[in-house]
Amino acid sequence: MVAKDARRPQQRRRTEAARKPHAGPSAWVLAVEAAVRSIPRGQTVGYATIALWAGKPGAARAVVRALHAAGDIPWWRVTRSDGTLAAPIARAQAARLAREGVAVARGRVTPRRGAG
Numbered sequence: 001m002v003a004k005d006a007r008r009p010q011q012r013r014r015t016e017a018a019r020k021p022h023a024g025p026s027a028w029v030l031a032v033e034a035a036v037r038s039i040p041r042g043q044t045v046g047y048a049t050i051a052l053w054a055g056k057p058g059a060a061r062a063v064v065r066a067l068h069a070a071g072d073i074p075w076w077r078v079t080r081s082d083g084t085l086a087a088p089i090a091r092a093q094a095a096r097l098a099r100e101g102v103a104v105a106r107g108r109v110t111p112r113r114g115a116g
Contacts, residue, residue, distance in 0.1 A: 025069060031055055032066035039077040042100045044109050046081035083109040 025033070031054035038053070039045050047060035056062060060081075067075050076096035079085055085093045085107050094104040103110040 025071070028054065028056070028062065029066045029069050032063055033070045033073050036067070036070070036073045036075065036078060039074065041074075042102055044077050044079045044083070044097070044102060046083075047078055048081050050078055079109055083111075085109075 032050060035050045035053040047063045048058070050063045051057060051059040054063070054066075063078070067073075067078065074096075076089075076093045077100075079093075085104065087107075090107050094107075097104055097109065103112070
């Protein structure tokens with residue numbers, strides 16, 4: 001029989017981490033969720049703008065990771081800054097945007113006529 005302390009350090013760390021309760025979403029994820037929820041229906045905003053609104057200018061890639069960890073939010077309203085949709089989610093995102101009246105052509109959100 002192996003004494004508890006005789007385990008390798010890696011095994012001890014994994015066991016201790018497994019016992020810790022899940023802390024929930026981070027402050028960053030919550031800030032991204034709030035920013036995304038503020039986007040009005042029928043409009044889109046770029047990842048970089050969400051990063052700015054959430055308090056981390058220039059953290060567009062971190063927004064993508066936060067969206068993966070986020071709860072039930074309108075993720076489809078967030079696009080690339082040039083209006084293009086990310087290939088892995090483009091079909092689902094375009095369908096959801098169309099339901100909100102947002103026009104998408106060739107994988108890109110098309111501006112409304114008369115929009116400044």
